Amino acid sequence: MHLILFFLFAGLCLAGAINLLLQSHPINSALSLIVVMTSLAVLYLLLGAEFLAAAQVIVYAGAVMVLFTFVIMLLNAGREERTLGSRVALTLGFPAVAAILALLATVILKAEGLGRAAMQDGITSTEELSKILFTNLLLPFEVTSVLILIAILGAVALARRGDGERTAGK
Amino acid sequence: MNSASISVVPHGVPLEWYLLLSAILFSLGVIGFLIKRNLITVFMSIELMLNAVNLSFVTFAHQWHAVKGQIFVFFVMMVAAAEAAVGLAIIIAIFRARATLAVDRIDLMKL
CATH class of the missing domain: 4.10.170 (p53, subunit A)
Incomplete structure (x- = not known):
């Protein structure tokens, strides 16, 4: 049960985050960010953090994202124009991201015995x-x-x- | 490690997966920060990074059975809410001065 819920909402999280990057209209990005934050709230609940799950929905998915959508509509933000971006981002940024992700992944996957999260675990x-x-x-x-x-x-x-x-x- | 995690599957999810998800979300946030050309979307990528870090805090709080990690997330949320309010006010001020949200055209600190 825990496994199914984890895969469902982790998948939603990643799909929302990737959709945030792919969409060119800011309002679509904002809506996919709401999907990410709400599924993160479910993951908090799976990890036994009931107050933080509620606060995530109320503060992030509620207040902060309403502020974002409000500003997007207020400024009438249109489609973004795709440009190549700065040369620093291309030459330095992306290798640095790849390096950070690789480093984090190896450290995390090497650390054994972190324990498991199951449905029977106590809730804070x-x-x-x-x-x-x-x-x-x-x-x-x-x-x-x-x-x-x-x-x-x-x-x-x-x-x-x-x-x-x-x-x-x- | 993989075979071990598969054989004990009925007993929940290893915490490494949560940490891995957090790392991937953080990297996606950084990539968004680099490739997005709209000021508001860049700001949203920063929020995504904050959320990724919060997930790893909650995971470690679960691992240690400690409340401190969750309290840290609580404070991060409060500061992020304040940061979002001020940041969006700055975006509005920039839009008033420049009439654009494209980051390529906002290359001076002076409004």
Whole structure:
């Protein structure tokens, strides 16, 4: 059962990621990224992370991707024009990607005894997670809320400034 | 190793496969970052890389039966949400100044 679910959603994940690369219209890429994120949420659930699965759906597949699709529609982004890209990307980038993937794959496949994930494995409950989050890690948690507040202010300031500059004629 | 994993198949999935999936997703994100010519799609590739790293964090949290890895993913998600908001605001500002989203034509830091 675990095996079937893993292959189903890992396949969906990879298909979505490859589709993201192949599509030329940004809205299609955004929709395939939503597929990737939702199937990742199922994989988190298979690994026993119930809170993160919910947060993945709500925060990533929900909030962040709505923001993306909203910006795509707001800016009326059309098809991208395919160009060859920079020479640095061709000569340095792709060999580096291949090297990183090969290195990671060999290290992962050589590491034996990492264990297995099965359906019977325990699930980390949200209670367990929140106990640590609100006792040992209370300060980082609160700092994160300040960070998000600053990000909101920064986003508003950045999105407004261009408008103000144009009307002020600076 | 392959024969061993096939013979014990009814007992779930080896964690190596999850890590391998995470590595492949990360590489696809890097390739997208290199070949995509639209600013928003480039940004989406970065989100894909963040998600790939999150998957490996969750996998290791499962391996060690520890909650710390999951808490790390939680913080990564929060920072990524903030980053997405600011990044998209920057994209809007760039679009206002340049009226284009093609990365080939956005080659100056100055707006």
